[in-house]
Amino acid sequence: MTGMRPAAAVGDGVAAIDTPALVIDLDAMERNLAAMAAFAREHRIKLRPHAKLHKSAAIARLQIAAGAVGVCVQKLSEAEVLADAGITDIYVSNEVIAEPKLARLAALAGRIQLAIAVDSALGIDRLAAALKTADSMADVFVEIDVGQGRCGVAPAAAGALAHQVVSHGLRFAGLQAYHGGAQHLRTAAEREAAIRHVVSLVRAAQAGITASGLRCPLVTGAGTGSFVFEAASGVYGELQAGSYLFMDRDYADNEPTPHAPRFEHALFVKSQVVSRGPSHAVVDAGHKSHAIDSGLPGVWQRELVFGNGGDEHGILRPRPDAGRAALPALGETVWLVPGHCDPTVNLHDHYIGLRGGLANGVVEAVWPVDARGGVR
Numbered sequence: 001m002t003g004m005r006p007a008a009a010v011g012d013g014v015a016a017i018d019t020p021a022l023v024i025d026l027d028a029m030e031r032n033l034a035a036m037a038a039f040a041r042e043h044r045i046k047l048r049p050h051a052k053l054h055k056s057a058a059i060a061r062l063q064i065a066a067g068a069v070g071v072c073v074q075k076l077s078e079a080e081v082l083a084d085a086g087i088t089d090i091y092v093s094n095e096v097i098a099e100p101k102l103a104r105l106a107a108l109a110g111r112i113q114l115a116i117a118v119d120s121a122l123g124i125d126r127l128a129a130a131l132k133t134a135d136s137m138a139d140v141f142v143e144i145d146v147g148q149g150r151c152g153v154a155p156a157a158a159g160a161l162a163h164q165v166v167s168h169g170l171r172f173a174g175l176q177a178y179h180g181g182a183q184h185l186r187t188a189a190e191r192e193a194a195i196r197h198v199v200s201l202v203r204a205a206q207a208g209i210t211a212s213g214l215r216c217p218l219v220t221g222a223g224t225g226s227f228v229f230e231a232a233s234g235v236y237g238e239l240q241a242g243s244y245l246f247m248d249r250d251y252a253d254n255e256p257t258p259h260a261p262r263f264e265h266a267l268f269v270k271s272q273v274v275s276r277g278p279s280h281a282v283v284d285a286g287h288k289s290h291a292i293d294s295g296l297p298g299v300w301q302r303e304l305v306f307g308n309g310g311d312e313h314g315i316l317r318p319r320p321d322a323g324r325a326a327l328p329a330l331g332e333t334v335w336l337v338p339g340h341c342d343p344t345v346n347l348h349d350h351y352i353g354l355r356g357g358l359a360n361g362v363v364e365a366v367w368p369v370d371a372r373g374g375v376r
């Protein structure tokens with residue numbers, strides 16, 4: 001296997017970063033990291049950031065050094081890669097059903113602190129069998145559906161699953177309660193109302209569990225769009241937000257939440273103009289450089305609109321209120337703000353970490369996207 005050559009080396013100036021490249025503004029990322037860690041500290045709530053965003057052991061280590069109790073992932077392969085790179089406390093906040101995968105999960109549980117979500121009797125039986133075979137142990141969260149209509153059981157069914165977990169001799173760790181659909185409701189009031197409903201469902205599930213004689217040690221969930229409300233609920237003990245670290249165009253389109261830290265864009269795709277027409281410019285970054293599931297990228301601090309140019313290109317035109325003078329020249333750098341950071345990261349082999357700003361910064365770090373392609 002041959003590896004892709006990184007777009008720059010440590011010590012390079014910003015001009016030397018080849019394009020397209022996935023670039024972290026390290027100063028902005030560290031401010032986001034510190035702001036979230038401070039929020040969790042002040043609200044006396046655990047922070048377990050979602051590493052599905054960055055898939056990077058180097059970044060997970062920074063989060064843990066700043067106070068995170070560990071990280072979440074969505075995929076077992078992400079957990080394996082991060083564990084191999086030295087991360088020792090990982091929660092797979094997702095269901096795993098296939099027996100070969102559960103055998104891998106049980107092996108992993110033998111060497112790190114591992115937790116997993118379940119939402120079915122079959123899943124619990126298979127998990128218990130795999131852990132028994134491997135003679136290992138995992139924390140088990142029962143996932144409830146709090147409105148997304150994705151994974152999770154109805155709150156009333158949580159107690160029975162918790163009992164099944166315990167009956168196998170496994171550790172019932174509490175409830176997984178995450179509402180992805182609430183994260184991008186545009187107004188803070190809409191998000192607050194959605195999480196109020198989520199909290200009422202969590203309380204109902206907790207009540208059922210307690211009434212059946214079990215303790216519910218922890219409720220875990222929340223994302224960047226809603227974590228202020230989960231933290232204020234008094235019900236959640238752990239926050240799983242991930243995107244706050246990089247932010248993306250879609251999150252910037254949310255109305256800010258009052259009393260929430262203001263997170264900055266810290267993840268960019270550096271692109272350059274490779275062709276110029278009379279009223280448009282073409283950059284060398286298309287769908288293979290940035291995900292478009294949440295819309296096209298924004299153009300950073302330019303009076304330009306990014307238009308779909310296909311897999312390898314983007315077509316820039318002046319904003320309606322700007323003239324043709326806004327168009328960049330051939331060879332000029334254009335910084336793009338991805339519409340959605342998680343799947344954008346998964347398109348790249350490396351991060352280029354820039355210190356000192358996008359205009360005159362110097363490359364301080366080149367990090368692999370360790371769990372890139374980890375979808376199993």
Ligand SMILES: Cc1ncc(COP(=O)(O)O)c(C=O)c1O
Nearest residue numbers: 050093178223224240241242243
């Ligand atoms: C289960 C779970 N928890 C937490 C998050 C983090 O959300 P965000 O990246 O929006 O902060 C996600 C993101 O999809 C998720 O799926």
